[in-house]
Amino acid sequence: MTEIREMAAADLFxxxxxxxxxxxxxxxxxxxxxxxxxxxxERAPDILAxxxxxxxxxxxxxxxxxxxxxxxxxxxxxxxxxxxxxGRLGLSVLETGAAVVAWTDAEVAKLEGIVAQAHANGVDxxxxxxxxxxxAREPALSPAAKAAVLVPGEHVIDPWSTPLAYIRQxxxxxxxxxxxxxxxxAGFDGAHWRLATTAGEVRAAAVVNCAxxxxxxxxxLLLGQSAYAIHPRKGQFVVFDxxxxxxxxxxxxxxxxxxxxxxxxxxxxxxNVLVGPTAEEQDDRERATTDSETLHQLIGQxxxxxxxxADMPVTAVYAGLRPATERKEYRIASDPDRRxxxxxxxxxxxxxxxxxxxxxxxxxYQAFGTAHRPIADPVWPxxxxxxxxxxxxxxxxxxGEIVCHCELVTGREIAAALTGPVPAGxxxxxxxxxxxxxxxxxxxxxxxxxxxxxxxxxxEPLAVGPAHHGP
Ligand SMILES: Cc1cc2nc3c(=O)[nH]c(=O)nc-3n(C[C@H](O)[C@H](O)[C@H](O)COP(=O)(O)OP(=O)(O)OC[C@H]3O[C@@H](n4cnc5c(N)ncnc54)[C@H](O)[C@@H]3O)c2cc1C
Numbered sequence: 001m002t003e004i005r006e007m008a009a010a011d012l013f014x015x016x017x018x019x020x021x022x023x024x025x026x027x028x029x030x031x032x033x034x035x036x037x038x039x040x041x042e043r044a045p046d047i048l049a050x051x052x053x054x055x056x057x058x059x060x061x062x063x064x065x066x067x068x069x070x071x072x073x074x075x076x077x078x079x080x081x082x083x084x085x086x087g088r089l090g091l092s093v094l095e096t097g098a099a100v101v102a103w104t105d106a107e108v109a110k111l112e113g114i115v116a117q118a119h120a121n122g123v124d125x126x127x128x129x130x131x132x133x134x135x136a137r138e139p140a141l142s143p144a145a146k147a148a149v150l151v152p153g154e155h156v157i158d159p160w161s162t163p164l165a166y167i168r169q170x171x172x173x174x175x176x177x178x179x180x181x182x183x184x185x186a187g188f189d190g191a192h193w194r195l196a197t198t199a200g201e202v203r204a205a206a207v208v209n210c211a212x213x214x215x216x217x218x219x220x221l222l223l224g225q226s227a228y229a230i231h232p233r234k235g236q237f238v239v240f241d242x243x244x245x246x247x248x249x250x251x252x253x254x255x256x257x258x259x260x261x262x263x264x265x266x267x268x269x270x271x272n273v274l275v276g277p278t279a280e281e282q283d284d285r286e287r288a289t290t291d292s293e294t295l296h297q298l299i300g301q302x303x304x305x306x307x308x309x310a311d312m313p314v315t316a317v318y319a320g321l322r323p324a325t326e327r328k329e330y331r332i333a334s335d336p337d338r339r340x341x342x343x344x345x346x347x348x349x350x351x352x353x354x355x356x357x358x359x360x361x362x363x364x365y366q367a368f369g370t371a372h373r374p375i376a377d378p379v380w381p382x383x384x385x386x387x388x389x390x391x392x393x394x395x396x397x398x399x400g401e402i403v404c405h406c407e408l409v410t411g412r413e414i415a416a417a418l419t420g421p422v423p424a425g426x427x428x429x430x431x432x433x434x435x436x437x438x439x440x441x442x443x444x445x446x447x448x449x450x451x452x453x454x455x456x457x458x459x460e461p462l463a464v465g466p467a468h469h470g471p
Contacts, residue, residue, distance in 0.1 A: 013039045013176075014370065016195055016204035018183050018218050020047035022159075023346050024210035025166040026078075026354035028175050030362050031208075035372030038175040039204065040167065041197055043182025045459035046429030047167055048160065050212040051350065053428065054237070054288060054320025056264055056277060057159040059093065060352040063118035063126050063151050064100075064256060070360070071330050072121055075349050077356030082157070085355075089165040090382035091158060092390055094269050098154035098251035099134060101305075102146045107255040114149045114255070125152050140247040140308050154251060158269045158386055159351055160432035164422065165383045166354070171421045172379040178202070179425050180459075186221050188338050193222075206339040206368060208361060212323045213285045215331075215344040227333060228325040228344050235277020236290050238298045239316040240309060241440065242388075244273035247308045261348065263298065265305050270407075270435060271388030272315060275302035279322075288319035315440055322347045332357070334364040341365060381421070384413060386435055403453065404446040406439020411453065418457045426459040 015031050017024050020042030028040040042049065059082060062075035086093060102108040111128050118126035127150055134148045135141060171177050181199035186207070188194075195202045211218035219226035245267055254262035260279040267273055275298050295317050303310030324347045325331055331344035341364050343357060350357070385392060393399050394408040401411040417424050417433040424430035427437075436450060437443030443450070451462040 011037070011203070012192065013037045013202065013204040014372065015039075015206045015208060015365070016041060016193065016202055017208045017210055018195075019050070019210035019212055019214075020044075020167065020177070020179070021050050021052035021210060021212045022048070022163040022166070022351050022354045023052075023212065023343055023357055025163040025170070026358040027208055027210055027343070027361050028170040028177075029166040030355075030358035031365070032170040032173045032175040033375055033378055034362055035374045038170065039202055040170070040175060040177050041181045041183055041195065041202060042177070042179045043198065044425070045179055046425030047179070047422070048163060048429070048432060050214070051321055051323050052159070052163060052212070053432070054235070054318050055159055055351055056237070056266060056274070057156055057268060057351065058098070058251060058264070058266065059155045059157045060349050061123045061151060061153040062121050063123040063154070064114065064261070065121060065349070066329070067117060067120045069329060070332065071349060071353065074330065074353035074356035074360055076122065077359055078353040079153075079356075081355040081359070082162075082352070088380045088382075089169065090385060091162055091165055092269060092385065092387035094156040094267060094387065094389060096154070096156050096249060096251050096267055098151040098253050099129070099138070099148040100151065100253045100255055101134065101141070101148045102255055103144060105146070108147050110255050111147060111149050118149070118151070123151070123153065126150065138248055138250055138252075140306050141252065142305055142307055156251065156267055156269050157351070161383045161386055162351065163354070164433065165381065168381045168383065168422050169379070172381050173375055177422060183218060183221065193339070205370065206341070206365060208365075209340065209342045209344070212346065213321055215323060215342070219342050219344065222340050223335065223338065223342070226344070227342070228327070228331045230285065230345070231324050231326065232282050232285050233322040233324040233347070234280040234282050234288050234319050235322065236280075236294050236298065236319040237274050237276030237317065238295055238302065238314055239268070239318070240273040240275070240302070241313040241315050242271045244309060244312045245271050247273065247306055252305055263301055265302055265309070269387045273309065273312075275299070275309070277320065282321075285321065288321045290317045290319050313440075316438065316442065330357070332360065332364075334367065336368055339368055384416060384433070403449050404434075404436040404439060406441050407435040409434045409436040414450070414453050418454065424458065427454075427462055430454065430458065
């Protein structure tokens with residue numbers, strides 16, 4: 001890390017990206033592939049320290065996004081590029097489709113409008129289905145369902161391997177990733193930015209603010225003010241045991257309200273079923289706590305939608321924070337005079353839209369007048385597979401010791417996650433790269449072994465005892 005920091009301080013980058021959430025990782029990938037000397041600055045010991053560490057993991061089609069919006073364009077572009085590149089990066093899609101289910105007559109009345117909006121958004125395969133077709137497709141669903149809109153392209157992806165693949169492709173093609181590098185001050189001399197970070201000074205000809213939950217604070221550092229204020233909106237989730245995955249195929253969505261897309265019941269790529277998220281305003285940008293009353297409500301709601309879930313053991317609970325602002329739309333703005341692009345308020349579709357946002361941001365950057373030569377033959381790293389429906393490492397020849405028996409994580413996977421171009425920087429990062437400690441026992445049995453295997457490798461030593469919760 002020291003070597004990299006010294007190089008960063010001495011170098012002048014074409015672009016510095018602030019924030020290693022899914023959006024920053026995708027932007028770093030795009031700029032690198034387009035030939036820009038790129039540095040990504042992340043204040044935490046690892047990527048995904050903000051909104052991107054806890055979401056529903058749905059790959060959205062954009063069927064319900066505001067027609068004509070920038071969000072819709074980025075979701076559509078992000079979806080298309082994800083499908084195009086995921087195989088080459090080792091990423092998966094769990095092809096579930098989704099159904100927007102109406103439980104009341106008032107909701108049935110809204111379905112026609114949902115289909116019309118989907119078609120207006122170019123998602124032509126969306127169609128209304130009656131209760132018979134819905135229940136034939138999903139026999140475990142409550143028979144109280146009245147009708148639905150089927151969205152065949154709405155799928156499930158791996159929320160953590162995806163940004164990891166993006167930043168790995170950036171780094172393996174020449175980008176610099178600086179972690180523990182929080183930006184604390186910034187100055188522009190008319191041509192170049194000097195960014196004071198907790199890892200030393202970094203100079204760049206342009207800056208992209210992808211600081212997510214801290215986006216307004218970083219915008220103020222750069223520009224003296226922010227066009228928006230972040231109001232974190234918490235979403236709590238319950239993750240059911242893997243036995244639940246046999247109960248449903250399709251993601252079950254509610255008919256949305258003005259305020260929220262509502263609570264979803266969906267399979268995860270890791271072989272579980274989740275229910276959530278809630279939508280709760282809070283001031284705290286760091287902590288996303290869960291509370292038992294809300295979790296019990298979610299479990300009750302899941303049981304009303306899929307009655308078999310009522311008796312299903314719960315494996316984990318978690319909460320994520322959306323970087324919401326006072327408006328619903330993305331707050332992306334360019335300041336060509338000061339060579340800053342502010343990517344704010346990527347609230348609830350950023351996992352899907354990240355690749356599309358990255359292309360949009362690069363388009364804005366081109367107006368700054370700096371041309372680069374795209375990399376002709378980029379490296380395509382392949383990230384380890386964590387998806388339950390594809391072969392895992394423990395099934396492969398010579399996989400050796402299994403360290404986490406709940407999630408069947410091998411010692412070889414742990415070793416790989418601690419080395420390589422973007423090694424895990426902390427315990428959360430190791431969990432997100434391997435799923436160790438995220439299964440039924442939540443790390444009760446494997447933490448001691450993991451503490452030995454990770455000695456001296458993580459920002460803080462692993463405390464022996466049950467691990468934190470996670471999806
Ligand atoms: C409950 C919930 C459910 C969701 N479901 C879905 C879904 O199903 N599908 C979907 O597509 N999207 C979903 N999303 C949305 C998606 O997760 C977000 O849009 C996305 O994570 C936003 O990413 P970001 O990179 O903009 O911000 P963040 O993830 O917050 O990243 C910002 C990064 O910047 C770093 N940072 C902050 N300040 C500084 C600084 N001064 N210097 C250096 N680094 C700094 C932070 O540490 C952080 O790592 C959901 C979100 C939530 C919360």
